[in-house]
Amino acid sequence: MTVARPQNRPNEYYSSTGPDTPAQYNFNWQVKDDPSGNDGRLQRVTYTVNGNSGYVAEVTYEGEAQFPTYQSSYTPAPRYA
Template sequence: MRHKIQQPPPPAGPGYIKDAGAKFSHSSFTHHTASMKTVAVVLAVAAVVSSGPVRLSSYGPLPRYTPTPEYRPADPYYNAPAVYSFDWGVSDGFGNDYGHSEDRDGHSTRGSYFVNLPDGRLQKVAYAVDGDSGFVADFSYVGEAHYPSYRPGPAYRPAPAYGPGPVYGPITTYG
């Protein structure tokens, strides 16, 4: 047995919606909704405007930013050429031996650093920078490189194969 599904009747005419026997004009319904939205927006704006200035804090008036009208150059300290000198080093008796020193006067910088290399040599680097000439480094090494002699490790031997596991007898039950 089949049931026939009834389709709702078509609208009464173009632009009309039939609901509970009353007819509403679609265009007048849209106009009415738009008018209500306009009234709501106008009332919200009026409420905000009539409430006075918005205060972020109850502790007093808001601070005002007043920029200084004149330009003030940086302090002369920042305009002076850099002048410094430092020196540090580490030698702890466990093979750590390294250090760095540098002198700067204006645009001229000279310095050096040294470090023990893993092969037993001491690497020294002296460098200089004069204005825009770039970084010029001179590398030198003290001592002979020593590499440990090759000692082969033990030859590969596969692990022993395991034999069959233990054999268990019948389960004893006590009655």
């Protein structure tokens, strides 16, 4: 089998060895925890694979959901007739 390579690319693009330094991966993430007083519950999702059906999610909850009362700060403008 013959493989052609464009002549305008340096050889390092077609090297069979990787770079001298290992790859750097960063998978960090964080949740902004707003201290507004909204309390919630923990939702945990566990995934399993069921044959050819794909991923199956098992969802469980810890704690009780809290729904704070809504207080509007809107005051309508007076209307004059």
